[in-house]
Amino acid sequence: MEFTSRQLKAFQLVAQHRSFTRAAEALFITPSGLSVLIRELEKQLGFRLFNRTTRHVALSAYGNELLAVTRRSLRELEAAMSQIGRTAEDASQVLSVGAPPLVATNILPQAIREFRGQRPDVRIELFDANLTTIVQRVEAGKLDMGLGIFRNTPGIRRTPFFRFSLMVIRADKEAALHRISTTWSALKGETLVSLPPASPVQLIVDKHLAEAEAVCRRGAVVNSLDTQIALVEADVGIAIIPSFGLPACRNRKVVMSRLINPVVNLEFYQISNRGKKLPAAADEFSAFLKNYIARWAGRAGVL
Numbered sequence: 501m502e503f504t505s506r507q508l509k510a511f512q513l514v515a516q517h518r519s520f521t522r523a524a525e526a527l528f529i530t531p532s533g534l535s536v537l538i539r540e541l542e543k544q545l546g547f548r549l550f551n552r553t554t555r556h557v558a559l560s561a562y563g564n565e566l567l568a569v570t571r572r573s574l575r576e577l578e579a580a581m582s583q584i585g586r587t588a589e590d591a592s593q594v595l596s597v598g599a600p601p602l603v604a605t606n607i608l609p610q611a612i613r614e615f616r617g618q619r620p621d622v623r624i625e626l627f628d629a630n631l632t633t634i635v636q637r638v639e640a641g642k643l644d645m646g647l648g649i650f651r652n653t654p655g656i657r658r659t660p661f662f663r664f665s666l667m668v669i670r671a672d673k674e675a676a677l678h679r680i681s682t683t684w685s686a687l688k689g690e691t692l693v694s695l696p697p698a699s700p701v702q703l704i705v706d707k708h709l710a711e712a713e714a715v716c717r718r719g720a721v722v723n724s725l726d727t728q729i730a731l732v733e734a735d736v737g738i739a740i741i742p743s744f745g746l747p748a749c750r751n752r753k754v755v756m757s758r759l760i761n762p763v764v765n766l767e768f769y770q771i772s773n774r775g776k777k778l779p780a781a782a783d784e785f786s787a788f789l790k791n792y793i794a795r796w797a798g799r800a801g802v803l
Contacts, residue, residue, distance in 0.1 A: 508570045510537040518557045596625040598646040602725040604628035606747035611792045622781040646771045649700045661770040664743040671735040672753040682757040684712035691737035692716040705740045
């Protein structure tokens with residue numbers, strides 16, 4: 501037996517008002533539309549719910565029995581829907597964000613803290629992982645959004661978020677040259693601490709070193725920007741990193757120079773699942789984070 505909550509609501513309103521006209525007004529439908537709902541319900545149940553005359557509407561004996569049940573059922577249904585609605589609203593105030601370890605460690609914590617001062621009702625859940633894992637979790641709906649240098653992936657919405665540039669870092673020694681900028685060709689003969697050859701950043705670095713005919717000695721190959729920076733501090737070579745690594749470099753004894761001739765920009769993206777609606781706070785946090793990055797990057801001259 502199939503019946504709808506709208507049919508039960510119509511039945512309850514007719515019983516309450518003892519009038520099809522007033523019940524129809526309360527349900528915002530026409531009296532004829534209400535009559536159709538009641539007739540359909542009676543047909544499904546197999547008995548009359550009301551004894552009707554031109555002037556009077558009264559519950560039948562069976563209608564009286566049903567009314568007690570429907571009142572309780574509708575009350576429970578409305579309470580459950582209200583509770584689910586509140587839960588969904590609370591859930592919309594949680595935003596999960598994935599980012600590579602360097603960004604997750606050196607940029608996002610302070611940004612989240614500042615954002616929380618403006619929106620204490622929004623909780624940002626931070627997940628640090630490599631780019632592949634972030635994409636997989638966004639695809640699976642386990643992360644609302646990811647931030648990083650991502651390739652195009654089917655089913656993933658990829659939106660340009662911020663533009664950084666490539667910089668060279670060296671150990672900060674007394675004899676080190678503190679240059680604002682360095683040409684690619686000037687890196688010839690240097691020992692290079694690099695990322696794996698297939699990483700998005702390293703592919704771009706190798707391409708521009710080759711175009712500048714700057715043949716470098718290959719030093720250590722590591723998996724993270726943080727490790728690159730630490731090895732440069734230990735004076736085992738230089739490294740070419742995106743300028744979003746600046747906050748991490750501040751805690752190390754290294755100096756940074758912007759690479760020129762050419763200046764190489766890197767697009768930093770925000771990704772999300774095309775089939776999943778983002779929480780209400782996502783746009784607000786994204787706009788805040790762009791402004792937050794622009795402030796420190798602009799002051800440091802790494803835009």
